[in-house]
Amino acid sequence: MLTKSFKLITLLGIPVTVSWSWFIIFGLVVYTLATGYFPIAAPEIAPPLRLLMALISAVLLFACLLAHELSHSYVAQRNKLPISGITLFIFGGVAHLEQEPEDPGVEFKMAIAGPIMSLALGIFFYFLSANLYSFGAPKFLFSITGYLAYLNFGVGLFNLLPGFPLDGGRIMRSLIWKLSNDLRRATMIASSLGKGMAYILIGLGLVGIFQGTLINGLWLIFVGLFLNQAAEMSYRSVLIKRFLTGIKVRNLMTKNVIAVPADILLSALVEKYFFKYRFASFPVLSDDTLLGLVTFHDIKEVPKEEWGSRRASEVMLQLKDDLLIHEDEEIAVALQKIAHNQVGRLLVIDDDKLIGIISQRDIMKLLES
Numbered sequence: 001m002l003t004k005s006f007k008l009i010t011l012l013g014i015p016v017t018v019s020w021s022w023f024i025i026f027g028l029v030v031y032t033l034a035t036g037y038f039p040i041a042a043p044e045i046a047p048p049l050r051l052l053m054a055l056i057s058a059v060l061l062f063a064c065l066l067a068h069e070l071s072h073s074y075v076a077q078r079n080k081l082p083i084s085g086i087t088l089f090i091f092g093g094v095a096h097l098e099q100e101p102e103d104p105g106v107e108f109k110m111a112i113a114g115p116i117m118s119l120a121l122g123i124f125f126y127f128l129s130a131n132l133y134s135f136g137a138p139k140f141l142f143s144i145t146g147y148l149a150y151l152n153f154g155v156g157l158f159n160l161l162p163g164f165p166l167d168g169g170r171i172m173r174s175l176i177w178k179l180s181n182d183l184r185r186a187t188m189i190a191s192s193l194g195k196g197m198a199y200i201l202i203g204l205g206l207v208g209i210f211q212g213t214l215i216n217g218l219w220l221i222f223v224g225l226f227l228n229q230a231a232e233m234s235y236r237s238v239l240i241k242r243f244l245t246g247i248k249v250r251n252l253m254t255k256n257v258i259a260v261p262a263d264i265l266l267s268a269l270v271e272k273y274f275f276k277y278r279f280a281s282f283p284v285l286s287d288d289t290l291l292g293l294v295t296f297h298d299i300k301e302v303p304k305e306e307w308g309s310r311r312a313s314e315v316m317l318q319l320k321d322d323l324l325i326h327e328d329e330e331i332a333v334a335l336q337k338i339a340h341n342q343v344g345r346l347l348v349i350d351d352d353k354l355i356g357i358i359s360q361r362d363i364m365k366l367l368e369s
């Protein structure tokens with residue numbers, strides 16, 4: 001699955017994960033470098049060495065993008081905003097903020113930190129290339145550093161485009177927020193600009209394709225589509241957070257939860273629960289103790305022949321903090337947890353006892369009503 005990711009390393013106390021989709025992009029970057037960029041920048045170098053250069057450059061580029069995200073996270077942490085992790089994917093990465101900044105000043109500092117890092121790296125690699133060149137270093141070395149200079153400038157400048165949720169859009173939002181004292185309005189304006197920017201990129205991409213630069217054109221369209229979706233989603237998430245303030249999990253959860261016994265066979269579980277009630281998952285109990293959550297997805301992973309011999313407790317998701325929430329928590333907190341746990345729901349507990357269940361749909365229904 002493209003949405004799955006795995007943990008790479010922990011830096012500044014922040015877990016860094018990589019989305020599988022990132023590998024596709026990594027491959028594309030290496031391909032573009034080996035067949036498009038280096039043959040022009042260093043035509044006398046043999047193709048196998050060029051491939052190696054492309055690989056090294058892509059890895060270093062990835063490190064630079066990580067530095068960009070880490071500098072956002074560093075400023076966030078200094079301002080007591082918790083960061084739950086950094087995920088590297090298509091266009092570099094995203095740092096996951098647990099909550100939005102409380103004031104425009106913090107947002108401004110946080111947003112500008114990333115582009116400053118990228119521009120500083122650009123300057124560093126520029127001078128490094130110039131020095132390597134004047135000291136007569138082999139061409140493959142300063143071709144790589146030259147590329148990194150060029151790309152870090154590109155990343156820094158691209159992120160400064162004033163469309164939310166790009167860094168430039170966040171800077172813009174913080175300024176409008178400061179002037180108008182209205183976060184909702186500031187977000188609306190900044191994300192409209194983000195969408196406008198997205199349409200411009202898509203338009204430029206189409207022009208590129210008609211002019212025969214297929215790969216560049218596709219890249220632009222791809223970035224544009226992504227930005228358009230991100231602008232829409234971040235605007236909605238700000239609205240949701242504002243609107244849901246004060247509503248507790250208790251107010252929206254489903255009581256009288258249907259739970260399944262831990263020792264039930266998968267065949268019976270499918271027959272008597274999944275087909276009958278048509279829920280996507282059930283809490284698993286042993287006597288009165290909550291053990292975990294079993295999803296239909298987990299059962300599908302088990303070959304059908306084994307459904308008659310394996311039990312719910314063997315395939316369920318073990319109880320973890322990201323599956324649980326207390327009834328007194330805010331709905332916005334529940335939504336954040338749901339967004340991370342990939343099962344679309346949370347078990348509601350009180351004194352370690354299961355008292356309800358809440359799903360993303362329960363919350364969305366409220367928003368649509």
Ligand SMILES: [Zn+2]
Pocket residue numbers: 068069072114115159167
């Ligand atoms: Zn950034």
